[in-house]
Amino acid sequence: xxxxxxxxxxxxxxxxxxxxxxxxxxxxxxxxxxxxxxxxxxxxxxxxxxxxxxxxxxxxxxxxxxxxxxxxxxxxxxxxxxxxxxxxxxxxxxxxxxxxxxxxxxxxxxxxxxxxxxxxxxxxxxxxxxxxxxxxxxxxxxxxxxxxxxxxxxxxxxxxxxxxxxxxxxxxxxxxxxxxxxxxxxxxxxxxxxxxxxxxxxxxxxxxxxxxxxxxxxxxxxxxxxxxxxxxxxxxxxxxxxxxxxxxxxxxxxxxxxxxxxxxxxxxxxxxxxxxxxxxxxxxxxxxxxxxxxxxxxxxxxxxxxxxxxxxxxxxxxxxxxxxxxxxxxxxxxxxxxxxxxxxxxxxxxxxxxxxxxxxxxxxxxxxxxxxxxxxxxx
Numbered sequence: 001x002x003x004x005x006x007x008x009x010x011x012x013x014x015x016x017x018x019x020x021x022x023x024x025x026x027x028x029x030x031x032x033x034x035x036x037x038x039x040x041x042x043x044x045x046x047x048x049x050x051x052x053x054x055x056x057x058x059x060x061x062x063x064x065x066x067x068x069x070x071x072x073x074x075x076x077x078x079x080x081x082x083x084x085x086x087x088x089x090x091x092x093x094x095x096x097x098x099x100x101x102x103x104x105x106x107x108x109x110x111x112x113x114x115x116x117x118x119x120x121x122x123x124x125x126x127x128x129x130x131x132x133x134x135x136x137x138x139x140x141x142x143x144x145x146x147x148x149x150x151x152x153x154x155x156x157x158x159x160x161x162x163x164x165x166x167x168x169x170x171x172x173x174x175x176x177x178x179x180x181x182x183x184x185x186x187x188x189x190x191x192x193x194x195x196x197x198x199x200x201x202x203x204x205x206x207x208x209x210x211x212x213x214x215x216x217x218x219x220x221x222x223x224x225x226x227x228x229x230x231x232x233x234x235x236x237x238x239x240x241x242x243x244x245x246x247x248x249x250x251x252x253x254x255x256x257x258x259x260x261x262x263x264x265x266x267x268x269x270x271x272x273x274x275x276x277x278x279x280x281x282x283x284x285x286x287x288x289x290x291x292x293x294x295x296x297x298x299x300x301x302x303x304x305x306x307x308x309x310x311x312x313x314x315x316x317x318x319x320x321x322x323x324x325x326x327x328x329x330x331x332x333x334x335x336x337x338x339x340x341x342x343x344x345x346x347x348x349x350x351x352x353x354x355x356x357x358x359x360x361x362x363x364x365x366x367x368x369x370x371x372x373x374x375x376x377x378x379x
Contacts, residue, residue: 004377007105008021008039010046012069013055017046023125026187026294032066058076077103083115090118093120120156121377126161129168129290129291160179162291166181188364193303195304196279198281200344202230202233203341204280205234205283210240211245214287214288220284225256227342235263239267286309293312303354306323307323320355
């Protein structure tokens with residue numbers, strides 16, 4: 001059985017970093033019978049200051065067969081630790097998550113090359129997309145130029161999950177970059193959703209994402225200023241990543257019309273998301289760019305149609321009868337979509353809901369995705 005040593009900023013029981021954690025957890029869940037995973041990660045969740053109370057730091061733990069996790073405390077984040085972990089045994093693959101970080105991305109790549117590790121795979125998780133690079137672009141572009149000049153990523157393999165990401169990697173890392181395409185694996189579906197009935201002429205909706213410019217909650221709130229005909233409840237779920245951006249959102253919330261109710265719920269554990277989504281009519285995500293969009297797929301799993309931007313891999317949703325993928329340049333189209341859902345009664349809405357669940361069920365049963373991920377580590 002091949003051994004995979006992975007470095008990632010956050011992992012179980014963390015959940016606040018969103019899709020990056022979910023993507024890797026799903027991958028391990030599907031592949032742990034084919035590969036042995038050794039995961040090095042922080043002992044503290046995203047935006048938290050205190051370690052997880054349920055884990056043991058600074059030693060290998062073994063939560064399940066073929067899965068070993070080393071939770072690194074802040075005081076033990078040292079170059080010598082990373083170098084030692086890379087050399088403890090012979091690993092078939094060193095698997096790095098993300099690019100713009102030091103302890104769990106840049107440093108492991110550098111030291112893995114010094115250790116002459118057999119195969120280094122880097123999952124960029126969409127950070128090279130236009131929307132992601134638009135946040136603090138100067139620092140990120142400087143880093144990428146420096147990496148190209150030093151050749152750090154030479155003889156590594158980049159894991160791409162979409163054709164668009166492959167283009168982004170070639171653009172910012174180099175046309176000659178070695179790329180392995182393997183779609184992200186979904187959360188396993190256990191049973192059909194049990195949904196709360198839709199009420200006619202009202203809309204109960206949610207956005208599950210970190211509060212940040214790239215997730216575009218401010219745009220969503222601006223849409224609601226134009227929705228004056230129906231009762232709308234809108235919940236925001238996720239950690240606050242950008243305080244100044246959140247302050248602007250809060251100012252706008254105060255000025256919304258009386259038919260709109262907005263509630264910030266904070267973060268919820270990712271294991272609860274499917275159950276939570278069953279309580280809502282739709283999921284709204286006018287994102288400026290998504291590499292995959294786990295929350296979008298999980299919405300379908302919960303029988304929850306979506307209204308999203310056209311800057312994700314999820315396309316032609318209206319034709320499928322499961323939602324809308326719309327250009328951000330046309331906010332009026334978003335308003336029209338919101339109103340079209342608001343007017344529906346329960347029987348009419350259930351048609352959309354049932355199609356969304358069947359779409360997710362069929363999508364998740366595709367055996368090619370599993371084969372792609374096995375090949376990612378077997379090549």
